[in-house]
Each structure stands twice: as structure tokens, then as C-alpha cells.
Amino acid sequence: MPYQVKHLMSRLSQPVTTRPEELIKDVVARMIQYNFSQLPVFDSRTRQFYLITNDSIIKAFFSFGVNVKETPLTVANAMSKVNRLYREDDDLFEIMEGIRDRGAALIVGDSNELLHIVTSYDTTEYFRRKSEDLMYARDIEDTLKRYITTRFKNPDGSIDEQARQKLTDELASPNRIKKAQFEMGLQHYLKLLTNSVGEVEKTLIDQAFGNFLRGSQVTTVSQEVTRGNNDAGTLIEQTDSSIKEPKDEIIESYNTSSILLQRFETALSDYLKKYLATVAKLNPDRVKEAFDKVSGGREKPLNFLKDLNLNNYIDMFLNEKCWELYKSVFTTNQNEIRNMLEGVRTTRNKLAHFREEEITELEQSQLKTCVEWLDTHKSLLDAHLEKRFERDKKEEFSN
Numbered sequence: 001m002p003y004q005v006k007h008l009m010s011r012l013s014q015p016v017t018t019r020p021e022e023l024i025k026d027v028v029a030r031m032i033q034y035n036f037s038q039l040p041v042f043d044s045r046t047r048q049f050y051l052i053t054n055d056s057i058i059k060a061f062f063s064f065g066v067n068v069k070e071t072p073l074t075v076a077n078a079m080s081k082v083n084r085l086y087r088e089d090d091d092l093f094e095i096m097e098g099i100r101d102r103g104a105a106l107i108v109g110d111s112n113e114l115l116h117i118v119t120s121y122d123t124t125e126y127f128r129r130k131s132e133d134l135m136y137a138r139d140i141e142d143t144l145k146r147y148i149t150t151r152f153k154n155p156d157g158s159i160d161e162q163a164r165q166k167l168t169d170e171l172a173s174p175n176r177i178k179k180a181q182f183e184m185g186l187q188h189y190l191k192l193l194t195n196s197v198g199e200v201e202k203t204l205i206d207q208a209f210g211n212f213l214r215g216s217q218v219t220t221v222s223q224e225v226t227r228g229n230n231d232a233g234t235l236i237e238q239t240d241s242s243i244k245e246p247k248d249e250i251i252e253s254y255n256t257s258s259i260l261l262q263r264f265e266t267a268l269s270d271y272l273k274k275y276l277a278t279v280a281k282l283n284p285d286r287v288k289e290a291f292d293k294v295s296g297g298r299e300k301p302l303n304f305l306k307d308l309n310l311n312n313y314i315d316m317f318l319n320e321k322c323w324e325l326y327k328s329v330f331t332t333n334q335n336e337i338r339n340m341l342e343g344v345r346t347t348r349n350k351l352a353h354f355r356e357e358e359i360t361e362l363e364q365s366q367l368k369t370c371v372e373w374l375d376t377h378k379s380l381l382d383a384h385l386e387k388r389f390e391r392d393k394k395e396e397f398s399n
Helices: 024-034 054-064 094-104 120-151 161-176 179-194 202-214 256-276 284-295 310-317 319-325 335-352 359-398
Strands: 040-041 049-053 103-106 114-119
Touching: 024 040, 024 054, 040 103, 040 114, 049 054, 049 103, 054 359, 094 103, 094 114, 094 120, 114 120, 120 161, 120 310, 120 319, 120 335, 120 359, 161 310, 179 202, 179 256, 202 256, 256 284, 310 335, 319 359, 335 359
Parallel strands: none
Antiparallel strands: 040 049, 103 114
């Protein structure tokens, strides 16, 4: 179950209790001191738990015709029996039903010892903090989108969608492909050549997959690679012209599938070159068929606003093409900002996987700090960009 009582227990203080023989007036003083509306009562003789509440005290005073200062009444005269106890691994929503009925729920350990008392305030505060943290994380992601989009803003206020998509394809698209998918596509290509499935070299797979993620080389496919004799009886045709020098700039293509296919070709060529100890041309049709096994036949490019995750936005935000604009406004460097954003990502992942109890006060503080920092500098960035547009316009007019 995703929500358990133990998720909120880390933030609860040790329970304040009373005994059946204690005077009610002393209990009232303690409840006022701690601002509590109820206290758990443990009867050591019967090993039974009870609750004494504001409501039960008022009813006792009225029934016995006494007042709080003069009464000799003890807790035993105003307490009510607790029929159900809860444990740390119980469903949080079940305990909320108990709180609704009794105003509080008692959490006990394996030996029936009292661990905590949970009230409606505790559950409300738990979900408030969780919602607040999620909203902070969402706000950070949305603000990063606005920062990145600002980098592609034209003087007339429009957005250069093509340039933004280009950066999206380059930085985010390869991350959709998992190593298992890549290996399946490579094996499919080998099967098309030899009509059988052979063992693949794991070390070479790792290297080729690394090339695929980095996109370090671009190659053009032409003819088929074969290993020894196959069903077509063709031999390996060697060529050194199919491998080009590594490119650091963004691949000149705006189609996500095209970029991934191009990278797959390069990685496949690299694998076969090492596996066969030769450089060879590839069969484009069979490469495309094998790539469909990798990509799942996806042809649609990633949507910048909908398809990326926080890690993608962090990479785009800190990419040199965006940093060129930000560095005029930020007084911190890329590594320092990445440290903060990676911390945010870690906290966000804990929230997404129901590990709220692992989130520290410092991590929560970091979320809020990041929200405020991004918001402050976004205003500065917008002002800087407007001044730059005005300066460029004046220079253009003077020329």
C-alpha cells in the first residue's frame, strides 16, 4: 500500500500520556500547556488504552456538578475506552476513519507499547506538506520550461519552435531508448543477415550503446554486412568512407526518429566493425527494420512541453546554447546550479515513489530555495533579454 502510518510518524513527537488515577485538573493544565485536545490513558492493571478529551471532561464536570479548580475527580471518571489500536504498517486512510470517529488514533508497537497518537492535524499536515513539496517540484519544472523557451524567444515575442525542437531532439530523444531495446535491435539485424540468433559480445554492446547515447559519430548506410556465408552467399564489402569524424554540434535534423536512426546506424556500424574486425557498409532497409525494434516504431518527435522529464529539462537548461544567455544574469556557475537542481530531482523522485519519510528538512528547504531563486532570476533574465533586443534593434537601425 502506498500510504502507511509510518510515513507520517517521523515528524511526530513523543506522546504525552496520563494515568487513570491522575487528577483531571492536572490533566487539563497539561493539555493547555501542549495545546492538546486529548491525551491517551494507559491502565497498567488491565493493559487497556483509553482517551480523555476536552469533550469527555466537559461531560464529566456537568454530570458530577463540579468545576475544574475544586474537583477531586480523576481521569478514570472522564476517560473512554479505545477499542481499536493501529500499527505502523496499517493503511493511512484506515487510520483517518478512526480519527474521524474518535478524534485521534493510537499507534502501538509489537509489544503493545504506545508509539504515537495521531490526530486530524497530523494527517492534514502530512498531506499538506506532501502536496506543497509536489507543487514546489512541479513549479520548478514549469519554470525551467519557461527559462528554456526564453532562450528561443524572438524580438517580436514569438518562439523559434524549430530551434527549440532541435535542441529537444538532440538532448532528450536518445534517453528514451533503453539498453535492452538497443540490444534487441542489434540482435534483430544480425538475425536478418545470418537467419539465426547468435551470442552478442556484452562488452561491445556496452560500447556501442554508449556511442548511441552520445551520438558521437554520424554514418551513412548503404549495403549489407554479412559474417561469413549466409543465405544470400554474399561477402563483406569493406569501406572506410562510411565513418565520418565525430560531430560536437547538434545533428542537422529536426525529426526525432531521423536522429535516433542515424545514431543507431553509427552504433551498429561500430559494433560490427569490432565484432567482425572490419569496417563495412550496412543495408539501409534492414537497419530500418532493426531500428523499429529499438524505437517501437515511434516516428513522432518528442513534445517539449509534454514528453520530457525533469532530468531532460535540467540538461537543456544547463546546455551551452542556453547558458550563453543565462550567464549574463546568473552569479553562480553551471556546476553549482546543477548541484541544486540534482538535489531537487532526488527529492522529487522520493515523492513520486512514496518515500516521503526519507525527505529531510534540508531537502524541503532546498525545494523552496530553488523555487524562489528561479523566480527571482527569471525576472532579471526577462529584463536583460528586453534590453538586448532593444540594443540589437538600435544597431540594426543605425546600420
